[in-house]
Amino acid sequence: MIIYQSTAKAFREDTINEVLVDNLYKAYQEKIGKTTKSEIRSWENSLAKMSNVLYDPDIPGDVSVAIEFNIPNTSKRVDFIIAGNDGHNDNVMIVELKQWEFAHKVEGKEAIVETALGGGIRETVHPSYQAYTYAALITDFNESVRTNKINLVPCAYLHNYFVQEEDPLTDKSYSFYIDKAPVFRKGEINKLRKFVKQYIKQKDQSDAIVQIDQGKIKPSKSLQDALKNMIQGNEEFYMIDEQKVFFEEALALFKQSMKDQKKRTMIVEGGPGTGKSVLAINLLVEIINKDRLAMYITKNSAPREVYAAKLQGTMKKTHINNLFKGSGSFTKAEENEFDVLIVDEAHRLNRKSGMFQNMGENQTKEIINGSLLSIFFIDEHQKVTFSDAGSIDEIEEYAHALGSEVIKRELVSQFRCDGSDGYIAWLDDVLEIRETANKNVIGMDYDFRVVDSPSELLELIKEKNKLANKSRMMAGYCWEWPKNERRNVDYHDIVIDDFGMSWNLNTTWAIDNSSVEEAGCIHTAQGLEFDYIGVIIGDDMRYEDDQIVTDYSKRAKTDQSLKGIKKLAKDNPEEADKIADKIIKNTYRTLMTRGQKGCYVYCTDQNLAEYLKTCMAYVVKEQHDLQMVAEKPAPYSLE
Known part of the structure; x- marks a missing residue:
């Protein structure tokens, strides 16, 4: 524009x-x-x-x-x-x-x-x-x-x-x-x-x-597609403005720590689409190319497996596995065992590790202890499970306790949602996560629509996916995932009237050619990006009495995101409701900001659908075309 x-x-x-x-x-x-x-x-x-x-x-x-x-x-x-x-x-x-x-x-x-x-x-x-x-x-x-x-x-x-x-x-x-x-x-x-x-x-x-x-905007390069070239030393992403500043600052900290052997911790805060993962991967590539021991860490296995799949054939599998680690891999790490540990999605860190969260002391502390330079990329509004414990305060607390200098920075530039800070601010306000000046005005070219059926949603995504295999369906975790049917694409986990579809078969669903008709959830979508996304909002979020209402009882029993919330509810029901409300809203915020070009939504609650349509008082569907909805309803959106 x-x-x-x-x-x-x-x-x-x-x-x-x-x-x-x-x-x-x-x-x-x-x-x-x-x-x-x-x-x-x-x-x-x-x-x-x-x-x-x-x-x-x-x-x-x-x-x-x-x-x-x-x-x-x-x-x-x-x-x-x-x-x-x-x-x-x-x-x-x-x-x-x-x-x-x-x-x-x-x-x-x-x-x-x-x-x-x-x-x-x-x-x-x-x-x-x-x-x-x-x-x-x-x-x-x-x-x-x-x-x-x-x-x-x-x-x-x-x-x-x-x-x-x-x-x-x-x-x-x-x-x-x-x-x-x-x-x-x-x-x-x-x-x-x-x-x-x-x-x-x-x-x-x-x-x-x-x-x-x-002019026609071609499908953008995505991080997972460019990773192979980045590892091989080819520049794939141009870092601009504060991205470049922070990248060079991180490299300078790395060089200084290698020289004086002093511990340093860098915290980079940024919302969805601000380029945190791009920075993290670029730093990993630059540091390993200097023959230093560095690792990329994320709790969520989906991005790690996507990156590993993209790198197949370029290096040995053991080498790939040594580059990308889960957040619970450092319970026994010795002090300064690693040169650099780069933590993406640091808000997803747990306190303890292991399947039963009974190993180690604290993941944040173990990562800082185990590296000379630790770099944490974080967005506290993307905590989506009861066990997510990563926070800026906790990182600072353990860094100071372990004698590590702390450097804090913030990314603000937008590289997703068509570069629109307005859409994300609008979404935060609409979901009642935080008040902004954007509740009634989106003011951007981002393609946001509310559709009237899940079938219509799927057809839209299938059509967009023909462009570059970079459009996917996602849903809130309100439908069970039966263990015996997890490899059966013909079994429909998500059923809404006469519509049905399966949860994703593999964690590499984001890049699999045949997975456009499978639905991803928060666990397979967080940390990845797409061109267009279709999001089914389930019964765990509704609109009642002029406000957003969340209901964790509508979550599937197979979802571990709120494990432990019922126990807390017995002792402190108010606190349990408050935590669950934040997690559910953050979940949908995260899903609804995965798309670079557009987000289409279907709500099982009709009142919520009408509320979202009402909030779209102004919508830009084409460049230079800002119109009142009352004058010209946008297709699939506001009728």
Whole structure:
């Protein structure tokens, strides 16, 4: 989605006539949602500088420009775009605008600089790296860019930055990215103009900005599909902005711990789709390639088995098994036995280990004790069983007790749910997990629908799955899983009127070609991602008396998520209800955020279905198309 699109001439006129802020404000309100003119005005200085850049007789007035383009599947935006033709090819310039006045070089961290941000001096990515990765992401996601051979040309313009001798911004350590995305500073406007005129000599022939804005988005790379190439040393995922900052910081901590042999613990907090697993796997790959002993840890076996299946044929099975471990594998680990232990889904850690949770002392403590550097990726809103005990407070407590330095960071950028922070905030509010400003406005291009039957839900998912085998059905654990029928695909565990389907046969259900007609549950879905998901919400969550009601008695007896809750209920029924309510809501939140492109929902409780439809007061089904539901109901959703 693009906030503002015009010709270079009209953009210059809007700037000169001082109407650009008003036009941007109006467009932002229509396409994104609420903002303030003061927020928009913060762009004014940078955009005025870009207007000056384009004030050149050799830059045609009819070439296209655009402001604030949302990169597909992320919450990131390109500041400024110029589209044109060099006489042979259509080119699109990606311009990253910065108001920085200085930057410091950061030693030992690739593509990281230090500058004034958020009221302090902070580390961030080099502007050339940012522009380069943004262009690479657009190319990766946008099939129209590749098909029409539109060349993306990234650069950065720091119009307040004074050039200095031996400038840290252009230090040779950043040359790889500067070569790919040149950086221009204060006083270098003519250099920037010259750069623009290399690629923009006349109007483009393919409506390149329209192609970028409305072009077909190919199925995104998923972590499980890219793992094999990552292990073999090929770059599969571009880490952007704070992802790259945290990755380099983690590597620096790793190098420092290997050097001084001091314990360190890094905690990275982030919601669903913020790239925690991508960071975890990238760190694993980088560290094992340095011949150090590192392991990826997750309680949930599903992602481990998917990753292992993807790596078959690239290394011995024993090697694969040594890379991916369950969280209960360290009860007997000696102090600092491992160089690095990387814990994904750290909120799922248990206190004790073993089938009967009678082994060891505490999984968090054992992991910190067993490694020089421990890295925990955590989202406390994704605790989905009674035994989930991982928490930031507990990690800090054991780290301090074991003499480990603690470093805390937070991921905020969105790489799932079509890059929409709005959808996740809306979902949290609707499920009454936390209050946000998004209950009545989704304000994004994410494909969310409430359907009227499970059969309709399955047909939608089957159709989407034809694109790339990356769409799956999921359900709340409200139907039994009989032991004798667990390998029988013809046996329907989930039965709703005349609809029936089986629970998934294998933990590799996420990638099996024939599993689109099987339903996954929280235990086989958490930690994995898909293009589209269909979620059946069972009787454990209903809508009564104007509120969400959860009922753990409706969970299947074969579900171990709430094992122990009945015992607690005898002593403290209020506390048991409170814990069960949180687990059930977190379960559906987790399931409903597995899809990168869309989520379709069927509710066994009709009142809940109507409530979800009512909450969808505004829905964006197509880019640039924000409409009141009352004016035009969305298909499968709000009728």
